[in-house]
Ligand SMILES: *[C@@H]1O[C@H](CO)[C@@H](O)[C@H](O)[C@H]1NC(C)=O
Ligand SMILES: *[C@@H]1O[C@H](CO)[C@@H](O)[C@H](O)[C@H]1NC(C)=O
């Protein structure tokens with residue numbers, strides 16, 4: 001039982017993680033110090049983060065023959081986010097910096113930036129972009145292993161985990177994008193996967209960031225989650241809202257921890273849940289993953305997020321609405337928002353002239369086709385020539401970042417889209 005549960009759990013984590021893989025980053029340029037290759041992580045005076053033993057550049061990028069730089073960006077609420085930059089392709093051709101178009105990659109929930117670089121350089125998006133002449137930046141969301149520092153808080157404290165994806169919209173995403181914008185002096189192409197699409201859409205709906213972006217590509221877009229009908233997803237959504245809040249309150253949601261294992265255990269006792277293949281029942285049947293890549297994935301992921309964030313995502317699934325975190329009590333909402341219910345993010349307010357590329361899969365259980373259709377309906381007044389959609393009937397959630405054929409199926413079209421804008 002234990003063994004099978006654990007296997008199931010990890011597969012589940014993969015699914016969930018890839019589901020919500022998106023990113024946001026916050027930066028304070030003055031404090032960020034770049035270093036090439038042997039990153040010496042001199043940060044800001046005051047609160048240097050623990051230097052990662054082996055950073056992402058060293059473990060996963062330089063080994064393929066690319067240059068790579070580590071950066072740290074501070075958010076307005078004090079989190080220190082790690083970013084990587086691949087400034088040029090393997091051939092080394094082309095000019096550094098201001099001649100190249102910057103691209104920011106934002107992963108989803110329960111994973112980190114490493115998920116982009118698990119495949120070979122011929123298959124993985126950051127390498128393909130760098131070899132195609134782009135200046136590539138990878139974000140790592142607060143709470144994940146390379147982004148666990150804070151100016152005054154420690155990740156062992158509850159207060160460190162007092163945030164949901166609202167704060168990613170409010171702080172991380174603007175900090176990251178602002179940092180890139182200042183570093184490169186250029187507008188940015190954005191790529192989000194899963195939760196990385198949700199936070200981008202929420203920002204755009206408030207008119208934020210759009211003046212610093214050239215375009216945005218949304219892979220496995222997650223906004224509405226009401227069609228997520230898999231038994232495990234629905235059950236998880238219910239438990240996250242109910243049990244998890246009671247159980248953990250403000251705390252780290254550590255997929256490798258005891259509380260989460262207990263939660264999964266109770267979910268798996270439910271006869272409608274197939275815990276032998278949780279990844280498939282959660283993310284959908286991915287068509288085109290390489291077994292070695294999945295192994296590498298499981299060695300490195302999943303990553304922590306906050307319980308409050310999981311609850312917020314579960315609320316989104318349950319309510320069929322994209323809104324701010326619901327404190328579930330009228331007076332508490334009133335205190336935070338000046339109204340009894342949380343304010344919505346109105347996706348119809350995404351600026352109509354922002355170039356958008358949306359790619360979604362027919363087998364994606366997290367970013368369900370029905371929910372993507374709801375999103376597309378919100379965008380129905382978008383300028384026709386600014387909205388590109390790409391539907392792949394065999395793709396599920398993780399295929400968009402890890403499929404062996406993603407270059408042919410998605411990335412070539414994505415790059416063509418970037419070149420048009
Ligand atoms: C979490 O932050 C909110 C403000 O966003 C604050 O009202 C609340 O007291 C904080 N809770 C904890 C446990 O730090
Ligand atoms: C699977 O991944 C391994 C390790 O990166 C690689 O050597 C192999 O070529 C990949 N297979 C396919 C079909 O892409």
Ligand SMILES: *[C@@H]1O[C@H](CO)[C@@H](O)[C@H](O)[C@H]1NC(C)=O
Nearest residue numbers: 344345346347348349350378
């Ligand atoms: C969202 O905005 C659109 C137009 O900007 C408006 O017609 C619609 O009523 C709004 N929806 C909600 C739920 O406020």
